[in-house]
Amino acid sequence: MRDLTWFEDSLAALDRVYFHDTLGDVRLEWARYRKPASPERVTFGLCYADERLVRLSRLLARTEVPDFYALFILYHELLHIVVSREHDAAFDLAERRFVHYTEAKVWESPENGNVWRVGSAGPLRRGARRSVVK
Numbered sequence: 489m490r491d492l493t494w495f496e497d498s499l500a501a502l503d504r505v506y507f508h509d510t511l512g513d514v515r516l517e518w519a520r521y522r523k524p525a526s527p528e529r530v531t532f533g534l535c536y537a538d539e540r541l542v543r544l545s546r547l548l549a550r551t552e553v554p555d556f557y558a559l560f561i562l563y564h565e566l567l568h569i570v571v572s573r574e575h576d577a578a579f580d581l582a583e584r585r586f587v588h589y590t591e592a593k594v595w596e597s598p599e600n601g602n603v604w605r606v607g608s609a610g611p612l613r614r615g616a617r618r619s620v621v622k
């Protein structure tokens with residue numbers, strides 16, 4: 489299950505590999521789910537750089553989203569804290585350092601329909617698969 493603990497562990501790993509353990513405290517939380525205007529216009533992550541806070545869409549908990557893509561979203565948001573608020577040249581360069589950069593870009597490209605599928609499916613409901621004990 490890709491829960492908030494999974495992302496916190498991943499944050500520590502990304503800090504080690506890409507930021508030489510210089511990241512410091514960054515808070516992670518789930519974003520309040522809002523149905524996207526259209527399924528292909530999903531916001532997977534938001535960064536509040538001044539507050540060192542990253543909000544992640546609950547859609548990232550879906551099994552249809554591969555681990556490398558969930559990691560890429562987290563890495564992208566961390567770059568907004570470390571490198572730049574904007575998607576400028578320095579940001580783009582840093583983003584390309586991510587080991588699964590190419591796979592992530594292919595996964596999210598509109599032709600593949602992955603973002604659309606995840607956006608259409610909506611968030612996982614807590615307790616939706618609760619088993620009934622008789």
Ligand SMILES: [Zn+2]
Nearest residue numbers: 564565568575
């Ligand atoms: Zn961004």
